Amino acid sequence: MALPYDPQQIEPRWQEYWAHEGFAAVDTAGEKDLYMLMMFPYPSGDLHVGHGRNYILGDCLFRMFLMQGRKVLNPMGWDAFGLPAENAAIKRNIHPHEWTVANIGRMKDQFRRWGILYDWDKEIASCEPEYYRWNQWLFNRMLESGLAYRGKSPVNWCPSCRTVLANEQVVAGGCERCGTPVEQRDLEQWFLRITAYADRLLEGLDRLPDWPEKVKLMQRNWIGRSEGCDVRFAVEAVAEPLTVFTTRVDTIYGATFVALAPEHPLVERFRATAPDPDFGEFVDTLKNQTRLQRESEGGDKAGRFTGAYAVNPFSGERLPIWVANFVLMEYGTGAIMSVPAHDERDFAFATKYGLPIRLVIAGPGMGPDTVLSEAYSGPGAVVNSGPFSGLASEESKAAMGAFAEERGFGARKVRYRLRDWLISRQRYWGTPIPVVYCADDGLVPVPDGQLPVVLPTDIEFGGSEGNPLERSASFTAATCPKCGKPARRETDTMDTFMDSSWYYARFVNPHIRDAMIDRERVARWMPVDLYIGGVEHAILHLMYARFLYKVLHDFGMVPGDEPFTVLFNQGMITAKSKVSGKLEKMSKSKGNVIAPDALISRYGADTERVYTLFMGPPEKEVEWTDDGVMGAHRFLQRVWGLQDIVAESADRTGAAGATEEILVATHRAVKRVHDDLARYHPNTAIAAMMELINTMAEQQAAASGAALRQAYETLLRLLHPIAPHVTEEIWRILGHEGSLLGAGWPSFDAALLAKQQVTLAVQVNGKLRATVAVEPGLGAEAAGAAAREAVAKWLEGKEVAKVVHVPDRMVSFVVKG
RNA sequence: GCCGGAGUGGCGGAAUGGCAGACGCGCGGGACUCAAAAUCCCGUAUCCGCAAGGGUGUGAGGGUUCGACUCCCUCCUCCGGCACCA
Structure with a gap:
């Protein structure tokens, strides 16, 4: 009889063995075979079983690739800058660096206990100067090429995190991190010109067939390309014309008023002359509203007449100019031509304020005199539109655009929803932006030779408001690199998404000191063949990374211009929230976190791995249940127990039928596991292995000993990527030397399966x-x-x-x- | 509101347009045991039937097809994204 299955006794031994033997080490000086990568985590400290899903899936695939004899780069590192470290510093008076390093230690230990292998020689942490100096170096290049700039504009400010945020980091009007409603502030800040890459970011998506459609769609929507026309309207009694952007020039004869965003510069001209006594108050109220407040009004339209008129350049018609709450300064020109008949919002506004509604596009069943009860925004025949009447709306769009260009009062124009990436953060724990301000020379970049600009350590956290860097005399006091006189150092740090936008290229040769990336090796090892991470990064991280990779490409530093060939998004693991009672993502505040420690000490890491991979297809959201864990453990117990069956039957010749059945079942299992893992479905691969052991149990008394042993050894190899410790242990007990990682991946006999x-x-x-x-x-x-x-x-x-x-x-x- | 994705036993989930419910959980019955746990065996969509067998069944309704969980149309519900983007 075999000893009882005791994971506590088995697992630490194998973890030590794998690390010692260096199975994950790969020399990138050699030829590339495969580069796989998990999105590198923020070192928050404790990992729960929900985090495990990502890493366990990756390790399963990694081990399978190794067994298939492939040479795989599979590194791990830390997205180590960010607010939690700084908040911990404020709360508990620990330096962010110390806090971060301690967390990294805990997380590495957790990975080890899960039996997860990485090439730790390539570990990087973005908070170390050897890493972030290259953020600064790249920033200098972008500054030189005009891709980084300092600009003043209304920006999102989170009063709780006390910093500005990029558009992508504002979710439903609140801060992505803490949910606090963001305020608009007019500040001078650092931006990266991602909008210059808008079309290339869109076009690149078409060359990524192995990305989830959902992610590509989200990025397309976020970029929000729309083709239209800028049209200039003369304004009575004002010298310069007013430009509006429209995607529907074909409806311009239906425009019955013009509307301005409250922030539009022209509005101030009319403040004194507008007929409504509360005009100024109305404008000021809108200007002071947070984005959330404006959105919470749920689409209610409000506006005021400015008292001024614009002239429709097509018809010469006088149109009243209004200020309206639904016109956004951030998009287009901050001014629109309003066509109530063919735009839902304009229709609502016109109805509320009694402005005329004029049909100019006749859809199916409509004529020039049809009275509308709601806006018609579809295509149709152009009517009531002077010389353009009679055209189809699509033709007319082109004709009117060309006409406007000929006459010089308009131009066809492509606009995007995407804005430039605001990278300034008024926080300590991030990459210092390498710039100084000199009284004589103004803004001066810190020369490459003086990099890195290192974060000071003489910092008092907590207490007073604002960025602690501003209070560090040693940091702010700088010397102007141009004239040598005293200068003030920039205290803004970079958005941490900067760090994660190029780390994957650094992993190829992470410790070189004289360059950001090793161009020669990167040319061979990039792009990443398989990138695994959560869908929450669909826009933020993945769009910034694509952007910066294109920039690196333009600088001649990397081979292609898309960094990740295959993207796999794993779903969340949920559990009943103690607060809401509903299924939610695990988090401390919801009291639904399952920590792996207790699980591992009771059942072993292999059980957690089997259960995690068996719960359902990894891209789907699944609920964690304790009963399911038992099932996984029972499966491993049965696998362990098969040792006895194999030992007892060793010398038996067996019956032909039963032996044949074992043989066929073995080959069938190999094929299924192979196919299922190739499509990232370990759940059905595990089911196939369960079927194999069921067949072995049925035929254990009748089949030949050789067939049973053959089936068992095949099973161990198939199961190793999923339950590595227990399979290694049994493999040794069966008398094999070395590791299953070097034992080869089983193949199946297609002819045998075909003749069944x-x-x-x-x-x-x-x-x-x-x-x-x-x-x-x-x-x-x-x-x-x-x-x-x-x-x-x-x-x-x-x-x-x-x-x-x-x-x-x-x-x-x-x-x- | 717009754009996606998903609805299959008591539960998690399987099924290149070709035997729906693999595999697991749970449950019921049995074996072992003084007993329990563990383990093992049998059963488990639903209705009629002792059975053999048959009817029904993949959110609802229609359609294409010899054949539909799978493809098309309409609708419902849930989840996710965007949300006055002109």
Whole structure:
């Protein structure tokens, strides 16, 4: 009898062995084979079973690749800058660096206990100067090429995190991190010109067939390209014209007013002359609203007449100019032409304020005089539009655009929803922006030779408001690199998404000191072949990374211009929230965190791995249940127990039928596990292995010892990527030397599987009436005959009109009468 | 509101247009045991039937097809994204 299955005793030993033998180490000086990567985590400290899903899936695939003899780069590092460290510093008076390093230690230990292998020689942490100096170096290059700039504009300010945020980091009007409603502030800040890459970011998506459609769609929507036309309207009594952006020039004869965003510069001209006494107050109220407040008004339209008129350049018509709450300064020109008949918002506004509604596009069943009860925004025939009447709306768009260009009062124009990436942060724990301000020379970049600009350590956290860097005399006091006089150092740090936008290229040769990346090696090892991470990064991280990779490409530093060939998004693991009672993502505040420690000490890491991979397809969201863990553990117990069966049967010749059945079941399992893992479905791969052990259990008394042993050893190899510790242990007990990682990946005999008997389904008029077991590869006639016999009673006295035969699958009779 | 994705036993989930419910959990019954746990065996969509067998069944309704969980149309529900983007 084998000893009882005792994961506590087995697992630490193998973890030590793998680390010692260096299975994950790969020399990138050699040729590339495969580069796989998990999104590097923020070192928050404790990992729960939900985090485990990502890493366990990655490790499963990694081990399979290793067994297949592939040379795989599979590194791990830390997205180590960010607010939690700084908040911990404020709260508990620990330096962020110390806090971060301690957390990294805990997380590495957790990875080890999960049995997860990485090439730790390539570990990087973005908070170390050796790493972030290259953020600064890249920033200098972008500054030189005009891709980084300092600009003043209304920006999102989170009063709780006390910093500005990029657009991508504002979710439903609140801060992505803490949910606090963001305020708009006019500040001078650092931006990266991602909008210059908008079209290339869109076009690149078409070359990523192995990314989830969902992610590509989200990015397309975020970039929000729209083709339209800028049209200039003359304004009565004002010298300069007013430019509006529209995607529907074809409706311009239907414009009955013009609307301005409250922030539009022209609005101030009319403050004194507008007819409504509360005009100024109205404008000020709108300007002071947070984005959230404006959105919370739920689409209610409000506006005021400015008292001024604009002239429609097409018709010469005078149109009243209004200020309206639904016009956004951030998009287009901050001014629109309003066509109530063909735009829902304009219709609502016109109805509320009694402005005219004029039909200019006649949709199906409409004529020039149709009275609308709601806006019609579809295509149709152009009517009431002077010389353009009679055209189709699409033709008219082109014709009117060309006309405006000829006459010089308009131009066709492409606009984007995407804004430039605001990278300034008024926080300590990030990469210092390498710039100084000199009284004589103004803004001066810190020369490459003086990098890195290192974060000071003489910092007092907590207490007073604002960025602690501003209070560090040693940091702010700088020397102007141009004139040598005293200067003030920039205290803003970079958005941490900067760090994660290029780390994958650094991993190829992470410790070089004289360059950001090793161009020669990166040319061979990039792009990442398989990138695994959560869908929450669909826009933020993945769009910034694509952007910076294109920039690196333009600088001649990397080979292609897309960094990740295959993207795999794993779903969340949820559990019942103690607060809401609903299924939610695990988090401390919801009291639904399952820590792996107790689980591992009770059942072992292999059990957690099996359960995590068995719960469902990894891209789907799944609920964690304790009963399911038991099932996984029972499976491993059964695998362990098969040792006895194999030992007892060692010398038995066995019955031919049972032996054949074991053999076929083994090959079938190999094929299924192989196919299922290749499509990232370990759940069905595990099911296939369960079927194999069920067959082994059924045939254990009758099959030959050799076949049982062969089946068992094959199973161990198939199972190793999923449950590495227990399989290594049994492999040794069976008398093998070394590791399963070097034991090869099993192959299957396709010919053997192909010659097995098949079961034909036999249908009569589409209903299943019988099944027949036949030899594979049977022709239509022979299969038809066998099937006819099986369903004779259903065919009796009827005329067979048609027979459909799908080889090795089914025969279908269509009968009459 | 717009754009995606998903609805299959008591539960998690399987099924290149070809035997719906693999595999697991749970449950019921049995074996072992003084007993329990563990383990093992049998059963488990639903309705009629002692059974053999048959009817029904993949959110609802229609359609294409010899044949639909799978493809098309309409609708419902849930989840996710965007949300006055002109």
